[in-house]
Amino acid sequence: MSKIVHDFTTDIPFWKPYVTPLDLAEASADQLEALKVTPSNNKVSDYVLVLAHDVETLKHRSPLFNAVMYNRDGLSRAERELGAVGASIVNRCIYCAAVHASRHNQLTKDEDVIAAIFADGVDAEIAPRLKAILNFAVKLSKCPSEADADDMAALVSAGLGKDEILDLILSTSLFGWANRLMHTLGEPIAE
């Protein structure tokens, strides 16, 4: 029997949409283009098929997502994932939190940081640099944002360069976007 997941986990659930995903057989040329569907690549997730209903944002969203999370230089990939996790905690997107927490763990080969964050949130006992990153991500994700000049100064004190701070702003904000799709348009189901 399928079971909806309500608690933060690093076990990636299955995502079940509340709306009907696009039927590939009925996709327009623009939708196929945005989905990058080719005869050899016709496996598209339900999530992306849901977003394909709005092709004029999806076609920019996919490259934007990849650029924010994987562009060269700047903030490390693991720390970008931490920005994603901070946003996902505020917005309680269990699915996004699971995907990006497990990616963080794979990249750092460590599970303690995420375990501490899932247990204690911004009070987690983690390295000062990670704490400054998490705190900023959580505050920027509130509505309205609660991030202030002191939180920004804390990032500088923790040793982040301006290029790294920009990447943190982008990855955190990106998950303010992704969480508002993933968490509201479907639910996480334990496999």
Next chain:
Amino acid sequence: MSANEDVINVIVGIEPGSALADVIAGRADIMTLTQQTHDGALMPENPGGLSHAERAALALRIAKINDHKAFEEHFEAMLEKAGSPDGAVHMADIWFDGGSDPRANALIRHVDLVAHAPKDATRRDIELLQEAGIADADIVRLSELVAFVSYQIRVAVGLALMKGLA
């Protein structure tokens, strides 16, 4: 703001040649894609069941919920450009809940929820949109609008804080 101006650039007031402009130049691809998504979410060629005026009005609501004056002014100008039809202008009023119009009521309720407290959203919230006669494709369009504007406002808030750094 002219059609080709980058919204975040103008709202944050990024001076060409400044230290912040230099840092942002390293992520120029992302800033361009952000502007393109803004145009796709607010002024799509195929707006489906959400007119340009309604999108501007709902975005204006989101800016108000985020307490961001410059974005309020930006979306207000877009609403004017879309002709300020009465129905859409009403939707931008934060004290208006849609009144007796089930469609406006459902749209406003959902925008307010997802902008302010997405953590509280459940399956029932999507069912309420469907029960108000809103098609699944328009539910996705609406969700992208709220989600994208929430992203764009946060990027601008973050950059404004960076501007304060020496």
